[in-house]
Amino acid sequence: MGSVTSSRSAALFGARDAVGAAGVAMAATFLAFGAAVREAGLSPGWALLACWAIYGMPGQLVLVQAASTGFVGGILPAVMGAIAVNARFLPMAIAITPLFGVAERKRLIPAIPFIAVTPWAAAMRAFPEIAASVRLSWFLGFGLTSWVVAGFAALAGFYVAGMLDDHARAALLFVNPLYYALLLAADLDKPAPRRAILCGAAAAGLTFILPSSMGLLAAGITGGTAAFLWGRARGKR
Amino acid sequence: MENADIALALTALACLLLRSAGVWLAGGLGGDHPVIAWATAIAQATLAAFVMLAIIAPSGALADVPLAARLFGLGVGVAVCLGFGRNLLPALLVGVAAMLALRAILAL
Numbered sequence: 001m002g003s004v005t006s007s008r009s010a011a012l013f014g015a016r017d018a019v020g021a022a023g024v025a026m027a028a029t030f031l032a033f034g035a036a037v038r039e040a041g042l043s044p045g046w047a048l049l050a051c052w053a054i055y056g057m058p059g060q061l062v063l064v065q066a067a068s069t070g071f072v073g074g075i076l077p078a079v080m081g082a083i084a085v086n087a088r089f090l091p092m093a094i095a096i097t098p099l100f101g102v103a104e105r106k107r108l109i110p111a112i113p114f115i116a117v118t119p120w121a122a123a124m125r126a127f128p129e130i131a132a133s134v135r136l137s138w139f140l141g142f143g144l145t146s147w148v149v150a151g152f153a154a155l156a157g158f159y160v161a162g163m164l165d166d167h168a169r170a171a172l173l174f175v176n177p178l179y180y181a182l183l184l185a186a187d188l189d190k191p192a193p194r195r196a197i198l199c200g201a202a203a204a205g206l207t208f209i210l211p212s213s214m215g216l217l218a219a220g221i222t223g224g225t226a227a228f229l230w231g232r233a234r235g236k237r
Numbered sequence: 238m239e240n241a242d243i244a245l246a247l248t249a250l251a252c253l254l255l256r257s258a259g260v261w262l263a264g265g266l267g268g269d270h271p272v273i274a275w276a277t278a279i280a281q282a283t284l285a286a287f288v289m290l291a292i293i294a295p296s297g298a299l300a301d302v303p304l305a306a307r308l309f310g311l312g313v314g315v316a317v318c319l320g321f322g323r324n325l326l327p328a329l330l331v332g333v334a335a336m337l338a339l340r341a342i343l344a345l
Contacts, residue, residue: 021325032297042241053249058287063244071240075247082248088283089252093259094276098268105264115256117284124277169298170340171333174307177291178314178332179325180284185315186323192274193281200282204289216290220283228278232271 010134014141018149022122025179026146027153029057032172034157035164036061040068047154052147055116057176058216059086087217091224092120099123100139101132111136114143121183195230199223302336303343310336 004010018026030051037047042064050060059082066078093115102108119142123135130138157164164172187193203223207215259276266273291299292307299307314332318325 021329024326024329036297046241046245049249050245053245054252056252059248059252063241063248066244067241071244075240075244079244079247079251082244083251083255086248086252087255088280089255090259091276091279091283093256094263095273095280097260097263098266098270098273105260108260108264112253112256112260115259117287120280121284166298166301167337167340170302171337173295173297173299174302174310174336175329175333177288177295178311178336179329181288181292181311182314182318182325182328182332184281184285184288185318186325187281188319192278196278196281197285199278200285201289203282204286204293207286207290208294216283216286219286220279223282223286224275224279227282228271228275231274231278 004134005131007134007137010130010137011141013130014138014143015145017122017126017138018119018142018145021179021182022118022142022146023149025175026118026149028172028175030150030153031157031160032164032169033057033060033064034154034159035161035169036064036157037154038158038161040064042067044155044158047158048151051151051154052113054082054086055113055147055150056086056089057117059083084214084217088117088220089115091220092117096120096123099127099132100136102136107136111139111143114139114147117180118146119143121180125183125186191234192227192231195227196224199227199230302340306336306340306343309339 004013033051034047050063054060062082062085063078066073071078096115097108100108119139122142123139126138127135184197188197200220200223203219203226206219206222210218263273292311293304310332313335314328317331318328321327
């Protein structure tokens, strides 16, 4: 990949990378989401818009769960919960922006909708091997492809919802965390990610004592800050 | 406009603002700035916490799968990933197959 210097080639490489393990994980997750949307009594158009406009599965699921109860708690609490579980977009955007090597922020506007866990994690893994000048093209190729896969998988899930038994649904739901676990495992040989992974896993327990909408965010901030301070302390020695 | 449509529009707008704010905040910082390192650590830790929860305390149909089967699938997947050149797709497929196999054995 380091030899790829044209934007077009980089975008094609990004698209190709998006249909590998990432595509399988994305398709499985959004297939299950489409089935859940149908069970909540929402439309296929809503499923597609949720995938493409929110593009953050935990937040999408919060809305589907609220819709399945008829928004008994009101719209605002559901929206606040969805925003809280997707708040990781902020640190992810901060972390990835300098890696694009783009001086003008407005050039990054097309990439903004694709800043989500799967493209972000794949980019953090792939960028060291990609020339800085074509990273944005790679990201757009990856992001657009995985975005399309997600949308169509959700639609497929909506229409095959009745055919999925609990075993199939469990397998689909297992693919997503396993994929992320593999991405993290592949980074375990690097000190900074290793510290963040260990601290994040340890901080996951916070989700059992905090409200569910805030638990994951709190775990991420606590674990990430601990990992950051740990790294600074090691660096000073 | 239905409640679900309003909730979708508001959430989508907020998520777009979060992403845009991140890009705007980081735009003036170098890659080696401590804020970038801190944000990266938070993002990675959040992902690790998400994985931990999804495996240890999942919801939905995955909650019906015994914990041993979930951990076995995770362990086999990670072992294949690390043992075979960090190739994610085979590791993903083998990990899911291992989870389903142990689930079937435990159900006998």
